[in-house]
Amino acid sequence: MADTDESDPYAIREELPEPETFAHLREAAGMSPRSLEGIERGLPNSLFGVVAVHEPTGEVVGMGRIVGDGGTVYQISDMAVHPDHQGQGLGTRIMEALERYLEETAPSDAYVNLLADVDGFYERFGYEETRPASKGMYRRTE
Template identity: 45%
Template sequence: MIDIKHEPPTVETYRRLRKDSGMSEKTIQAAEQGLGNACFDVVIYDDGYGFAMGRVIGDGGTAFQIIDVAVDPKYQGLGYGKMVLTHIMDYIEAVAVPSSYVSLIADYPADKLYKQFGFESTEPNSGGMYIKY
């Protein structure tokens, strides 16, 4: 049975989904410190098995960043990524105010999914940057 919950993923689910979907791995410490601090979380379960997730971080007014959108490879291509993003965008549309800025870093080819929701590349006016510890 498919169940959608607006709650943080467990540390184990979070780390597994990131790794299995090809994203960079996060340490247990990072996951323990970070999970629970998001503005919004969504996890999709199949009989208790968390197979898709997404999170929103930010200050809840001026800035929102969509992060950690991941789907277990066995469930990819079935519309679950779009389902995660629909829940995320419903949340953002409910709380965002004029001048709120919503951003994300899209791994390819996931940019095609985000474009369906109206996201555009910031290039050539700006580019994403990062520091990894």
Template identity: 45%
Template sequence: MENYVIRIDIPEIEEYLALRKDCGLSPRGKEASKIGLSNSIYSVIIRQSKNQKLIGMGRIIGDGGTAYQIVDIAVHPSKQGNGLAKKIMELLMTHIHNEIDPQAYVNLIADCPADNLYKQFGFVETAPESLGMYLKR
């Protein structure tokens, strides 16, 4: 990790949107992203040491009491395979274990094969008891 700087911080809006695009995540609006990022409960970013370019991120969002969701786990495709997503998850999970009520509901939506990463941290599929759903617009 010597070529990277890891911080508990939110990304700038433009770089957040660019990293989402580079990683193939769904697009988000600029104004909505500004609001969403500022309302993060906890956020981890990873930058390259030499040029400070954002190359990784992950956030926790939620109501601050009973329900939380891990979102925006992304590592630039050129930097994948170096353990950066795992480091992001380790920091998010440390916050969850140390700061969030153990009875709170913590969830995420996993793209495959990233589900294998999340399983390492104790996440399990909800099916068949429940199914993750979203509003398709």
């Protein structure tokens, strides 16, 4: 299913970006890099993904995906919109598509998490900080 409008130069498509595009969007959005090997291995294991396409050029300018076990745990991941295309509501449209997927497929009481790097964006979709009940943690491999 694609989200299209004749007057809108952007379409939201239910697909994953190519690995090189994934890496480029993360870099352009100021996100930490991922190895191409890791991207090539990880993307096919996504539960669901969407891209924002600038239709006049065919360029993928935004993305978001859901990873997890498909039953008890879901994580919204790799939300990025190229800076040249920010301010067009693409992040909201990407999140709306991800939320639709969760509403249609996730069983009741599934745990959906994300690591937010933008204040005030995810809260409007019902996400809240986990502290003080828990804290997010991470470790990077070398």
